Amino acid sequence: MSTTGSSWRPRLGVGTVDALVGLGVLLLWALAIVVLHEAGWRPFRSSIYWWSGGLLALAIALRRARPVLGFWLVAVATVVVFRTGLLTILQLGPLALATFSVIRSGRMTWLTAGLPAVLAAASHQYIGTMTGEVGTWVWRMVEADGSPTGWYWHLLNVWPGLDGTLVLLSDPSRLVQAEAIVLVAVALGHVVRRLDQTRAELEDRNAALVALQRAESERAVTAERNRIARDLHDVVAHHVTAIVVRSQAAVHVDEPGLARETLGWIAGEGKEALAATRSLVQVLREDSGAMSTTTASLDAVLERTADRVTSSELAVRLELPPELDPLGQELETAIALIAQEALTNVALHSRADEAVVALTVERADRARLVVSDAGPAAGSGVRRAGGNGLRHMTERAEALGGSLTAGPAGAGWRVVADLPVTTRRAP
Structure with a gap:
């Protein structure tokens, strides 16, 4: 058996394909960061970009094989890893993709996936909480400065406390921007899911129509075959039977005159049978429907x-x-x-x-x-x-x-x- 051609190529599942694509994205992302860093790019927190690339690769790798698992991993990681706030719009890419994928797959509805995604995006706006006397001191410093802007970069690494007295939030416009991106992903996932369902229904109906058409064609062929057999039988069997009956009658009668008369009748009947057969063949060639006897x-x-x-x-x-x-x-x-x-x-x-x-x-x-x-x-x-x-x-x-x-x-x-x-x- 030949092993050349497309039949030899192994078929990869969607999970394997997505995993390979995710790995490729991660490698390209890392290469881009290294190249930019060598070119002099010095972001305030480079770890944000590394995490964004890793979560994006994870969302791609699980988007079809395990969309629910991918969504929850990305949503939880978004809250835990990006606790320092929204520094770049790239942080929202993995969450938007995971939300879109899980809604499109139908494993989660737009509401059950949209609400956690919205809350995860809102968590970017929570910068931190200062506790106890330190919080009170920082708050006074902020009041003296007149704006929390000067203290913004100094509070990025603060981990949220449970009994904090000072809560700092970033620019509200960032919140609107983040939620808009997530909501667009939710809407797109829902719309594409409906389109996929409509396409699947149309494909099922088309397959049913094709099967119906094939069955109708087979019935038409069978009906035509039966019609041809019926007309051929009517033409041949009747004339041949008449010839056989006359021939048998002539054999049992010892009269030369009757025999000659019978032979003449058989010759005429044979010509008529031949003409009827030719007429039937002409009808079949012209596809003009059922055979008629005469005018x-x-x-x-x-x-x-x-x-x-x-x-x-x-x-x-x-x-x-x-x-x-x-x-x-x-x-x-x-x-x-x-x-x-x-x-x-x-x-x-x-x-x-x-x-x-x-x-x-x-x-x-x-x-x-x-x-x-x-x-x-x-x-x-x-x-x-x-x-x-x-x-x-x-x-x-x-x-x-x-x-x-x-x-x-x-x-x-x-x-x-x-x-x-x-x-x-x-x-």
Whole structure:
């Protein structure tokens, strides 16, 4: 097996990818600090920048694999590590990213993540508390100076006490700025989360539509395959059956004249079968829908079908309305092909002397075709109830919204097709 190409490459999980990206960010961040330091950059507290880079790398590494853990680690670290106040806007980057990631992941809501993030950002504004007499002395010095600005840098390293008497806060505008950044991260996380949900729903619906379309295509292919098989069966089986019946009748009759007549009839029937087959192939090539029998009237088509099946052993009697109005090409084709298939079954499976084809139009909206014989059945004495012929007749009837029943009628067989008359052809 070949190991070249994309199939050989290992697939990394999102957690591994994010961890590698976070490591890369940390290395680049450290390199930038070192380069700037060598260039003469001397910040007041360089540890703030180191912590900001480390927390940013942590937020990136955990943003998809463990977003909740990453959020709480960054939020707590923001409060503990940056207790000296907001010196640079970079301190808010890790908290904003962790907040955005955990809300987008859906592991925490915008409220449950937004409130701790807002409090963590507000903690930047708390500089420190001086306790006891030292606090009182510093407060007096501040009052004497008139402003805490002069004392600001001297109080940066004070750790918060529990019983302090002096609390120093930085510029309130910094508080507004910090909270604005955090709130924007909360809003973006919520909006992107909704967009992700909408996209996932659309992808699911699209997948369902694709599956439905594929199933519909398969059904259409199956229906077309069945139609081709049905039309091919109707064309070939009927003509071949008629030829076989006439040939068998001629074999048992020792009359040279009848044999020549039968051979002539078989030749004509073979030509007609060939022409019908070519017509069917042309229909399939042009994709013009179901096969039609002919442009002749329905009674003429039925008479031709009956004559084809009639032999010395089987007579066919037609019972048609005196005046048969046009019923529409689709309905007339179905009636002709159902009658043709039913008569073919009689010729193959019955020893009856006569078959009756009766067509009636009831209430001008229903047509009933009945093909029956008195029997008995040929062969084992049991008429075959299955096969392609019966299924094809049923499919043709149901395709027009009708129904077809077939079964024993005494010693014989009876096929009844009830079809709706929906469209009439102009006379």
